[in-house]
Amino acid sequence: MSATSSPSFSPSLSAAPAAVALHNVSVHYPSAKGLVHALKDIDLSIPQGQIFGIIGKSGAGKSSLVRTINLLARPSAGKVLVAGRDMLALPDDQLRTARRDIGMVFQHFNLLESRTVLGNVALPLELVGMPKTDIQARVAELLDLVGLGSFGDRFPAQLSGGQRQRVGIARALASKPKVLLCDEATSALDPETARSILALLRQINADFGLTIILITHQMQVIKQLAHRAAVLDAGRVVELAEVSELFLQPRQDITRSLVEDVVPQTLPEPVAARMRQVMARHPGEARLLRVAFLGEDAEQSVLSELVRRFDVDSNIVHGQVDEIQGVPFAALTVLLRGTAPALAQAIAHLQQAGVRTKEITP
Amino acid sequence: MSDSILFSPMFIEVFGTSIWETIVMVGVSGVLGSLFGIPLGVYLRLSDRGALLANPWANSVTGWIVNAVRSTPFIILLVAIIPVTRLLSGSSIGTAAAIVPLTIAATPFMARLVEVALREVDQGVIEAAQAMGASTWQIVWKVLLPEAFPGIVAAITITLVSLTGYSAMAGAIGGGGLGDLGIRYGYQRFLPEVMLAVVVVLIFFVQAVQSLGDWAVRRLRHR
Numbered sequence: 001m002s003a004t005s006s007p008s009f010s011p012s013l014s015a016a017p018a019a020v021a022l023h024n025v026s027v028h029y030p031s032a033k034g035l036v037h038a039l040k041d042i043d044l045s046i047p048q049g050q051i052f053g054i055i056g057k058s059g060a061g062k063s064s065l066v067r068t069i070n071l072l073a074r075p076s077a078g079k080v081l082v083a084g085r086d087m088l089a090l091p092d093d094q095l096r097t098a099r100r101d102i103g104m105v106f107q108h109f110n111l112l113e114s115r116t117v118l119g120n121v122a123l124p125l126e127l128v129g130m131p132k133t134d135i136q137a138r139v140a141e142l143l144d145l146v147g148l149g150s151f152g153d154r155f156p157a158q159l160s161g162g163q164r165q166r167v168g169i170a171r172a173l174a175s176k177p178k179v180l181l182c183d184e185a186t187s188a189l190d191p192e193t194a195r196s197i198l199a200l201l202r203q204i205n206a207d208f209g210l211t212i213i214l215i216t217h218q219m220q221v222i223k224q225l226a227h228r229a230a231v232l233d234a235g236r237v238v239e240l241a242e243v244s245e246l247f248l249q250p251r252q253d254i255t256r257s258l259v260e261d262v263v264p265q266t267l268p269e270p271v272a273a274r275m276r277q278v279m280a281r282h283p284g285e286a287r288l289l290r291v292a293f294l295g296e297d298a299e300q301s302v303l304s305e306l307v308r309r310f311d312v313d314s315n316i317v318h319g320q321v322d323e324i325q326g327v328p329f330a331a332l333t334v335l336l337r338g339t340a341p342a343l344a345q346a347i348a349h350l351q352q353a354g355v356r357t358k359e360i361t362p
Numbered sequence: 363m364s365d366s367i368l369f370s371p372m373f374i375e376v377f378g379t380s381i382w383e384t385i386v387m388v389g390v391s392g393v394l395g396s397l398f399g400i401p402l403g404v405y406l407r408l409s410d411r412g413a414l415l416a417n418p419w420a421n422s423v424t425g426w427i428v429n430a431v432r433s434t435p436f437i438i439l440l441v442a443i444i445p446v447t448r449l450l451s452g453s454s455i456g457t458a459a460a461i462v463p464l465t466i467a468a469t470p471f472m473a474r475l476v477e478v479a480l481r482e483v484d485q486g487v488i489e490a491a492q493a494m495g496a497s498t499w500q501i502v503w504k505v506l507l508p509e510a511f512p513g514i515v516a517a518i519t520i521t522l523v524s525l526t527g528y529s530a531m532a533g534a535i536g537g538g539g540l541g542d543l544g545i546r547y548g549y550q551r552f553l554p555e556v557m558l559a560v561v562v563v564l565i566f567f568v569q570a571v572q573s574l575g576d577w578a579v580r581r582l583r584h585r
Contacts, residue, residue, distance in 0.1 A: 096497060098495075104494075106490060110486035114511060114584060127495060127500055127504070128495075155584040175494070175495075
């Protein structure tokens with residue numbers, strides 16, 4: 001599934017019940033300095049089968065937000081719906097049953113040291129009183145799924161970080177949840193291991209249509225895994241979009257600074273200095289554009305067409321060509337030179353052609 | 363040396379009886395102290411602020427009682443609770459009677475050590491169990507106690523060692539055991555070699571308990 005064809009929050013989809021919906025969720029608690037607002041009026045709707053990312057800097061409220069979904073943190077106000085069920089209205093015993101539909105994977109794995117890999121994965125099944133033979137069969141199946149078939153008798157202390165997280169994932173999937181929550185699931189891992197864990201999560205999403213909600217402070221994780229993402233800042237959702245949109249057209253400063261890690265948002269100073277010189281020398285006859293292409297657009301020769309049709313010179317001064325989950329994209333800074341009317345025409349053409357275009361001053 | 367009282371058959375029998383009495387006092391009060399102390403420790407942990415059964419008021423009261431018993435010098439506790447001892451064991455002297463104050467001293471001691479061992483269990487593991495839909499009871503039995511088990515074994519070891527010391531004091535009110543032997547023969551009859559023998563045996567006894575406990579903890583801990 002590509003980023004472009006992933007379900008968006010178009011009206012046609014709202015008919016199907018969202019896997020998870022939060023309505024005006026707020027979390028606040030008293031502290032020595034007065035009331036702390038961890039989350040303010042969060043409204044989110046995550047369709048079945050989507051991988052939804054929540055990104056923010058530390059202290060933005062990500063952990064609180066993901067914990068309101070399974071009520072490990074109880075919202076002070078608002079409504080939490082999981083598979084259409086009003087979580088806050090459930091009495092304790094029904095809440096426990098409902099939690100079995102929500103798997104959770106943790107940054108620090110949170111495995112039981114006293115249990116083997118088998119024992120850890122079996123735990124959620126023991127809790128529901130599944131017969132021993134059924135547990136054995138299910139656990140073997142889960143360990144195969146995460147690629148740890150021969151590690152059943154090891155203790156967590158004998159595993160690497162990546163292997164521990166695989167156990168964590170197998171455990172989270174044991175009760176066949178409808179939603180999987182990932183709390184910084186790859187933040188404690190080295191980049192290569194992190195990639196393999198993200199690949200596993202993507203495969204699980206594709207194979208089982210499992211809805212995944214992941215929180216992270218790394219835009220790389222969003223880029224590799226999420227279909228759609230929300231940017232959280234100071235307890236509020238400040239931006240919510242398809243992941244490709246988020247990368248190619250970040251609207252908020254906080255988003256730009258997060259995206260910066262993956263797609264540079266500013267010109268390096270030497271390039272900027274040179275551009276300032278050029279533009280000072282040719283006032284009105286040089287304009288600097290930031291253009292972004294996605295999918296097939298990235299392969300089209302929009303820029304060379306521009307040169308052919310309008311009497312302008314185009315020069316790529318900085319930029320990046322990459323892919324988001326297999327969809328190519330290009331984010332380029334282009335210097336256009338020509339007469340003022342020709343430049344105006346060329347820019348208008350770019351905008352008409354649907355290319356994300358933004359004029360910048362170096 | 364051969365005329366020393368230590369090697370007379372009668373004394374060897376007395377010595378053997380004393381060792382046995384010490385083992386009984388320490389063993390039975392250790393088991394009873396664990397039986398009462400472990401649940402009490404679990405309650406202290408669970409009722410703490412922010413914990414699963416948070417109840418700050420009940421937690422403070424329980425904690426205060428535990429501290430009160432722990433801060434009472436054992437020799438005073440021993441005498442102060444004689445009426446209770448008589449009620450429970452039918453007598454205020456003898457090995458059985460000594461078990462009552464020893465158990466009362468061991469319980470809060472054990473409870474605090476167990477509370478500490480339970481606190482060592484990562485909050486994240488408890489959170490994971492909650493996220494799985496575990497009840498409080500299941501969290502205690504399937505997560506907290508098994509995860510803290512090595513720590514609880516270490517706590518039992520320390521309690522047994524402390525009880526060995528206490529049992530010597532219990533000997534002073536007729537509880538029997540090695541401490542009693544040391545005081546009666548070594549101190550009151552002025553037989554320093556008996557005192558020395560008692561101390562040596564106690565040292566070996568404590569070493570054995572501690573080594574066994576450490577070995578068990580190593581075997582149980584999968585870190």
